[in-house]
Amino acid sequence: MATVVPLAEAVAELVHDGESVAMEGFTHLIPYAAGHEIIRQGRRDLTLIRMTPDLLYDQMIGMGCARKLVFSWGGNPGVGSLHRFRDAVQNRWPAPLEIEEHSHAGIANAYVAGASGLPFAVLRGYRGTDLPAHTATIKPITCPFTGEELTAVPAINPDVAVVHAQRADRRGNVQLWGITGVQKEAVLAARRSLVTVEELVDELEPRPGAIVLPGWAITHVSEAPGGSHPSYSAGYSTRDNDFYLAWDEIGRDRETFVAWMKEHVL
Amino acid sequence: MTTDLGTDYTSDEMMTVAAARRLRDGQSCFVGIGLPSTAANLARRTNAPDLVLIYESGTIGAKPDLPPLSIGDGVLAETADAVVSVPEIFNYWLQPGRIDVGFLGAAQIDRFGNINTTVIGPYDDPKVRLPGAGGAPEIAASCREVTVIVRQSRRAFVERVDFVTSVGFGSGPGDRERLGLRGSGPRTVITDLGILEPDPVGCELVLTHLHPGVTLDQARAATGWELAAAPDLRETEPPTPDELAALRRLTGR
Numbered sequence: 001m002a003t004v005v006p007l008a009e010a011v012a013e014l015v016h017d018g019e020s021v022a023m024e025g026f027t028h029l030i031p032y033a034a035g036h037e038i039i040r041q042g043r044r045d046l047t048l049i050r051m052t053p054d055l056l057y058d059q060m061i062g063m064g065c066a067r068k069l070v071f072s073w074g075g076n077p078g079v080g081s082l083h084r085f086r087d088a089v090q091n092r093w094p095a096p097l098e099i100e101e102h103s104h105a106g107i108a109n110a111y112v113a114g115a116s117g118l119p120f121a122v123l124r125g126y127r128g129t130d131l132p133a134h135t136a137t138i139k140p141i142t143c144p145f146t147g148e149e150l151t152a153v154p155a156i157n158p159d160v161a162v163v164h165a166q167r168a169d170r171r172g173n174v175q176l177w178g179i180t181g182v183q184k185e186a187v188l189a190a191r192r193s194l195v196t197v198e199e200l201v202d203e204l205e206p207r208p209g210a211i212v213l214p215g216w217a218i219t220h221v222s223e224a225p226g227g228s229h230p231s232y233s234a235g236y237s238t239r240d241n242d243f244y245l246a247w248d249e250i251g252r253d254r255e256t257f258v259a260w261m262k263e264h265v266l
Numbered sequence: 267m268t269t270d271l272g273t274d275y276t277s278d279e280m281m282t283v284a285a286a287r288r289l290r291d292g293q294s295c296f297v298g299i300g301l302p303s304t305a306a307n308l309a310r311r312t313n314a315p316d317l318v319l320i321y322e323s324g325t326i327g328a329k330p331d332l333p334p335l336s337i338g339d340g341v342l343a344e345t346a347d348a349v350v351s352v353p354e355i356f357n358y359w360l361q362p363g364r365i366d367v368g369f370l371g372a373a374q375i376d377r378f379g380n381i382n383t384t385v386i387g388p389y390d391d392p393k394v395r396l397p398g399a400g401g402a403p404e405i406a407a408s409c410r411e412v413t414v415i416v417r418q419s420r421r422a423f424v425e426r427v428d429f430v431t432s433v434g435f436g437s438g439p440g441d442r443e444r445l446g447l448r449g450s451g452p453r454t455v456i457t458d459l460g461i462l463e464p465d466p467v468g469c470e471l472v473l474t475h476l477h478p479g480v481t482l483d484q485a486r487a488a489t490g491w492e493l494a495a496a497p498d499l500r501e502t503e504p505p506t507p508d509e510l511a512a513l514r515r516l517t518g519r
Contacts, residue, residue, distance in 0.1 A: 027338020075397030077336035103399040105356040128433035128445040
């Protein structure tokens with residue numbers, strides 16, 4: 001059964017140096033508050049897994065938390081590049097960053113396999129692209145029934161998954177709605193999990209389209225109102241598109257970036 | 267406003283309008299962010315009011331008032347017919363070939379319509395690290411057809427892409443079949459200079475339309491391979507006042 005604990009305590013207990021951490025939320029419900037807490041606690045050598053690294057991983061990479069990035073689309077959506085990610089790959093700043101690069105379909109299926117207790121997933125994907133030549137976790141596989149050649153990716157089973165949701169009750173049952181991305185799969189694929197929520201409530205009212213992660217499938221829940229900003233939590237906030245546009249300048253220059261992090265996160 | 271083409275619209279506006287016209291009413295369209303999203307949203311306001319917009323965030327049938335900045339803005343979920351998870355949008359909706367048109371952008375595109383959005387230069391020591399694949403490889407593989415919108419220049423239109431992120435026709439005829447890609451591949455490439463379509467036999471992208479005021483020499487100068495023109499090379503119809511007004515309402519101009 002999930003226990004409700006303060007965010008700093010949850011991160012200290014669940015996120016360890018050198019481990020793999022999946023922080024999901026597809027544009028919506030990105031767990032910024034938890035990521036910032038990981039940065040403040042000075043975690044190092046993490047394998048960061050996330051379909052769309054977004055500004056959150058740009059910040060974590062720039063602050064030196066990551067040794068490796070597993071991802072499928074590393075841009076600032078609708079704006080352009082993630083400059084800290086680019087600087088790490090092109091110039092090894094602040095540290096070399098190993099990358100394991102996929103497509104969205106590939107990572108999504110790897111999470112599904114992880115959540116399903118399977119060693120790998122099969123998809124129609126990657127065929128003819130240059131990705132398999134550079135990513136060891138993409139392999140051809142022959143269908144044993146039809147002989148058709150398809151693609152396999154190994155399951156992703158992160159040491160810890162971190163997601164943000166709209167609300168939870170005091171027993172740690174979590175409710176989230178809107179764009180649900182791969183959060184459910186990431187939590188169920190992980191060995192440990194942390195869910196930050198906008199609000200703790202006495203009773204979860206049913207909501208059309210909402211999914212519920214039962215408390216017994218989660219390790220810790222922490223209250224973090226506004227914890228998805230500058231992404232958003234449907235029903236609580238809207239995406240701060242102005243901030244995503246402004247990040248292009250903040251993230252572009254190393255000193256501007258570090259100064260911003262010192263002022264707003266550390 | 268007068269532009270360097272001497273027209274009352276820009277070359278980007280011509281490109282977006284030409285792209286929107288290619289989408290047919292009632293089709294389902296898997297929309298990439300940026301130029302494709304603007305054009306698909308324009309089509310919904312002009313020639314294709316019942317176009318079904320599908321974004322990789324899992325929003326099916328989104329009807330945003332304005333083009334979203336990201337593929338997951340709240341307005342997409344609020345206005346969608348259905349919101350599904352990311353594994354579901356790729357596995358149940360895209361992979362079986364249910365979606366008519368994949369609408370993609372590109373950093374580089376080559377003569378066989380292969381797209382690069384990954385790196386410029388060598389993969390292990392890139393000159394420019396681009397965002398990467400996202401949903402594009404499987405969109406390019408599985409949609410019934412693909413439309414690409416990209417500004418034409420020698421930097422973008424190259425003989426051979428530095429990295430194949432999404433397959434067009436590979437190295438030429440027969441490659442898509444050999445690879446088991448079930449969609450028909452890129453049928454239309456719309457640029458700020460004109461429109462290219464694959465040669466039905468050789469699969470190479472050939473210029474079929476020039477936008478008003480653009481010459482064949484200009485298009486060739488902006489292409490990194492020996493660009494062939496279709497025998498019946500035509501001029502694109504300029505944007506109508508209604509199309510321009512609808513586009514400018516969308517882009518806030």
